[in-house]
Amino acid sequence: MPYFPDEVxxxxxxxVSSHRDRDAASxxxxxxxxxxxxxxxxVFISNCYAVRPERVHAxxxxxxxxxxxxxxxxxxxxxxxxxxxxxxxxxVDACARACPGLEELRLKRxxxxxxxxxxxxxxxxxxxxLVLVSCEGFSxxxxxxxATNCRFLKExxxxxxxxxxxxxxxxxxxxKPSTSLESLNFACxxxxxxxxALESLVARSPNLKSLRLNRAVPTAVLAKILTSAPKLVDxxxxxxxxxxxxxxxxxxxxxxxxxxxxNSLSGFWDSPRWITPIIHYICKNLTCLNLSYAxxxxxxxxxxxxxxxQNLQHLWVLDHIGDAGLKVVASSCLELQxxxxxxxxxxxxxxxxxxxxxLVAVSSGCRKLNSMLYSCxxxxxxxxxxxxxxxxxxxxxxxxxxxxxSVDAVTGQPLDEGFGAIVRSCKGLRRLSMSGLxxxxxxxxxxxxxxxxxxxxVAFAGDSDDGMIYVLNGCKNLRKLEIRNxxxxxxxxxxxxxxxxxxxxxxxxxxxxTLGGCRSLAAAMPxxxxxxxxQADGGANDAKKVEKLYVYRxxxxxxxxxxxxxxxx
Amino acid sequence: xxxxxxxxxxxxxxxxxxxxxxxxxxxxxxxxxxxxHFSFSSDLFCRRRTxxxxxxxxxxxxDAELRLGPPGSGGDAxxxxxxxxxxxxxxxxxxxxxxxxxxxxxxxASKVQVVGWPPxxxxxxxxxxxxxxxxxxxxxxxxxxxxxxxxxxxxSMDGAxxxxxxxxxxxxxxxxxxxxxxxxxxxxxxxxxxxxxxxxFAMAYEDKDGDLMLAGDVPWDMFISSCKRLRIMRSxxxx
Numbered sequence: 001m002p003y004f005p006d007e008v009x010x011x012x013x014x015x016v017s018s019h020r021d022r023d024a025a026s027x028x029x030x031x032x033x034x035x036x037x038x039x040x041x042x043v044f045i046s047n048c049y050a051v052r053p054e055r056v057h058a059x060x061x062x063x064x065x066x067x068x069x070x071x072x073x074x075x076x077x078x079x080x081x082x083x084x085x086x087x088x089x090x091x092v093d094a095c096a097r098a099c100p101g102l103e104e105l106r107l108k109r110x111x112x113x114x115x116x117x118x119x120x121x122x123x124x125x126x127x128x129x130l131v132l133v134s135c136e137g138f139s140x141x142x143x144x145x146x147a148t149n150c151r152f153l154k155e156x157x158x159x160x161x162x163x164x165x166x167x168x169x170x171x172x173x174x175x176k177p178s179t180s181l182e183s184l185n186f187a188c189x190x191x192x193x194x195x196x197a198l199e200s201l202v203a204r205s206p207n208l209k210s211l212r213l214n215r216a217v218p219t220a221v222l223a224k225i226l227t228s229a230p231k232l233v234d235x236x237x238x239x240x241x242x243x244x245x246x247x248x249x250x251x252x253x254x255x256x257x258x259x260x261x262x263n264s265l266s267g268f269w270d271s272p273r274w275i276t277p278i279i280h281y282i283c284k285n286l287t288c289l290n291l292s293y294a295x296x297x298x299x300x301x302x303x304x305x306x307x308x309x310q311n312l313q314h315l316w317v318l319d320h321i322g323d324a325g326l327k328v329v330a331s332s333c334l335e336l337q338x339x340x341x342x343x344x345x346x347x348x349x350x351x352x353x354x355x356x357x358x359l360v361a362v363s364s365g366c367r368k369l370n371s372m373l374y375s376c377x378x379x380x381x382x383x384x385x386x387x388x389x390x391x392x393x394x395x396x397x398x399x400x401x402x403x404x405x406s407v408d409a410v411t412g413q414p415l416d417e418g419f420g421a422i423v424r425s426c427k428g429l430r431r432l433s434m435s436g437l438x439x440x441x442x443x444x445x446x447x448x449x450x451x452x453x454x455x456x457x458v459a460f461a462g463d464s465d466d467g468m469i470y471v472l473n474g475c476k477n478l479r480k481l482e483i484r485n486x487x488x489x490x491x492x493x494x495x496x497x498x499x500x501x502x503x504x505x506x507x508x509x510x511x512x513x514t515l516g517g518c519r520s521l522a523a524a525m526p527x528x529x530x531x532x533x534x535q536a537d538g539g540a541n542d543a544k545k546v547e548k549l550y551v552y553r554x555x556x557x558x559x560x561x562x563x564x565x566x567x568x569x
Numbered sequence: 570x571x572x573x574x575x576x577x578x579x580x581x582x583x584x585x586x587x588x589x590x591x592x593x594x595x596x597x598x599x600x601x602x603x604x605x606h607f608s609f610s611s612d613l614f615c616r617r618r619t620x621x622x623x624x625x626x627x628x629x630x631x632d633a634e635l636r637l638g639p640p641g642s643g644g645d646a647x648x649x650x651x652x653x654x655x656x657x658x659x660x661x662x663x664x665x666x667x668x669x670x671x672x673x674x675x676x677x678a679s680k681v682q683v684v685g686w687p688p689x690x691x692x693x694x695x696x697x698x699x700x701x702x703x704x705x706x707x708x709x710x711x712x713x714x715x716x717x718x719x720x721x722x723x724x725s726m727d728g729a730x731x732x733x734x735x736x737x738x739x740x741x742x743x744x745x746x747x748x749x750x751x752x753x754x755x756x757x758x759x760x761x762x763x764x765x766x767x768x769x770f771a772m773a774y775e776d777k778d779g780d781l782m783l784a785g786d787v788p789w790d791m792f793i794s795s796c797k798r799l800r801i802m803r804s805x806x807x808x
Contacts, residue, residue, distance in 0.1 A: 074685065076688075076690045076691060077684075077685030077686070077688050077689070077690070077691075078684060078685050078691065079684065079685050134690070134692070160690065160692045162691075162692075188692055292693070293693075342689060342693065343687050343689060345788075375687060375689075400687050400688055402687050404683070404686055433688075457688075459686065459688075484685070485683075
């Protein structure tokens with residue numbers, strides 16, 4: 001067809017929403033690139049330093065929703081020093097100038113200051129949704145400005161962020177007489193909330209569907225909230241316990257029975273064990289249950305509850321559940337799609353928790369499983385092979401054995417065969433995180449079989465550079481590679497020189513790479529930012545071992561806000 | 570001695586580095602067992618002869634259960650008994666008995682904690698502490714703690730004119746202790762985040778050896794038994 005009208009292309013592209021599909025469409029020809037750029041509403045920036053905000057706005061002038069991710073994932077585990085960067089300020093500034101009609105802003109692992117929130121609040125009157133996942137640097141004052149100025153705010157989600165507590169007044173700043181709030185999540189907030197403010201907020205938010213409270217919200221307040229918002233779909237409770245108010249618990253019981261649409265439950269914090277029966281009132285409808293913040297619940301309580309949740313699709317729980325509990329999960333929750341088991345005890349030598357038996361039980365019972373995060377005390381190859389056979393639809397598999405370098409608990413072999421079986425049979429595996437004693441063989445398997453793998457996290461594994469080389473040569477779709485405490489050296493690092501531009505980022509910490517190797521990589525690939533994070537003083541000679549290395553592709557050149565301990569090569 | 574250790578334990582060139590470390594780098598500790606804890610001969614380790622063969626380590630425990638036979642002999646029998654032992658001693662023994670499922674990482678318990686492992690987000694740290702506190706409470710039993718009497722330790726804060734004394738037995742965990750110290754000194758309330766690492770002050774203590782340690786690493790029980798004195802110091806010094 002010689003002439004294809006732009007309007008038709010525009011119309012067709014309007015139906016294409018996924019980022020990857022749109023990226024692919026934009027590569028067809030210049031016309032499509034331009035049209036796609038003009039019509040894209042939702043932009044996802046996976047690395048805030050990969051591109052300058054101005055350039056994003058130049059290409060996508062009509063964007064309405066912006067998602068930006070900042071620090072590397074290992075920042076969650078204290079591997080990235082404070083002050084590393086990822087400030088949201090440049091993004092908010094650029095957006096305020098170019099796109100004041102912004103409706104959604106989602107930031108992950110970025111530093112957001114109160115000033116930034118203030119700027120946000122005053123620049124985007126149309127803001128509907130603000131999601132700050134694992135962010136830090138702001139306080140309740142910033143939340144107050146957002147609440148006051150963003151009159152149409154529908155969603156305020158502070159999942160996992162660190163918020164400095166400066167007062168309880170922010171909840172009363174939301175618009176009166178009514179708000180358009182549909183989702184409010186302040187579960188991570190430390191500090192008290194004003195009961196009156198919260199109750200009146202819920203009373204004047206008729207569209208509220210999702211509400212996640214923090215620990216400080218007492219039982220009586222929760223009961224009142226549920227009475228005024230019985231249409232809630234997602235609830236995160238506060239601390240539910242016996243209090244001075246004798247009528248609180250009974251009113252909570254009766255209120256929760258009225259919540260017939262409730263299908264997602266989380267919270268509980270340090271609630272005592274005897275509170276678990278309250279969940280039974282809504283068990284039948286529950287699809288998401290997150291008890292991973294409730295360390296007091298024991299196996300027997302969890303079993304009694306989960307046994308009744310036949311429709312459960314997402315389950316996040318601490319390893320108190322034990323193998324016995326997981327067997328109950330396997331027999332009752334046949335619709336389960338996502339399972340996450342978190343370690344309850346920081347003491348890595350505690351041998352309580354879950355083992356390979358629980359994993360095998362769940363995999364044989366819950367055939368629809370596609371995402372697993374399993375923290376256990378021991379594992380065997382045969383268990384992993386069984387899991388691979390049973391659940392071949394797994395797309396995300398993360399196994400953390402608490403004592404690193406653990407071998408197969410029965411045969412004493414490394415866990416290569418088990419993980420090899422997983423990558424061989426789960427053809428759609430996109431995310432893999434491994435632990436235990438692993439040699440180069442497992443990397444060979446990954447390189448050979450894991451074609452769709454996009455994120456790989458490795459710790460305390462491998463014997464030699466070959467391991468990393470297998471992965472870099474084999475996995476064509478690899479985007480993020482995170483390595484810590486592995487014996488990979490400069491040869492391995494430089495073997496992937498041609499690969500890093502196709503990947504989002506590479507993180508290597510406590511490996512065997514030296515400054516010389518990093519410098520060679522930086523010299524060979526100007527399109528990459530090769531950043532070395534080192535806090536120890538020492539010479540800058542080429543033989544110096546590099547503590548932490550972060551390599552990512554970028555169009556923006558070296559960072560201009562790098563702190564002293566980050567050196568760009 | 571380091572030269573004769575098989576490669577898969579030392580990882581080749583890193584063996585020499587292990588010897589030359591001036592300070593204890595926790596990130597490396599677990600791969601290289603502490604050489605001062607036992608004397609050994611190379612026969613005790615299963616050597617990995619080629620890359621294809623995998624070791625069946627026969628040396629796991631530091632105490633009298635060492636087998637002096639040639640590598641690979643009786644490995645399975647040793648394993649079976651070790652497995653039974655590790656399942657029976659629940660979380661108690663801080664030494665290698667509990668590491669029966671692990672192979673060459675026979676480091677003592679206090680050195681097993683590594684930065685960022687197990688990989689749990691920082692926002693879950695408060696769940697960790699209350700979990701170990703509750704586990705300690707349950708394992709100790711209700712009446713036992715009250716019978717032993719108070720355990721008063723001095724608490725000093727940098728910049729405060731006088732010290733205080735607190736009874737460690739009245740608290741169930743680090744969270745309660747922190748709250749109590751906050752009530753006494755007002756040091757933690759202006760900080761952000763639940764973990765003691767953030768903010769202006771950090772909670773440190775002197776143990777029975779006289780070393781200044783950062784509070785929060787060991788289970789509460791162990792902390793109470795070894796803490797002799799508490800010190801609240803500025804985070805800038807604590808780094």
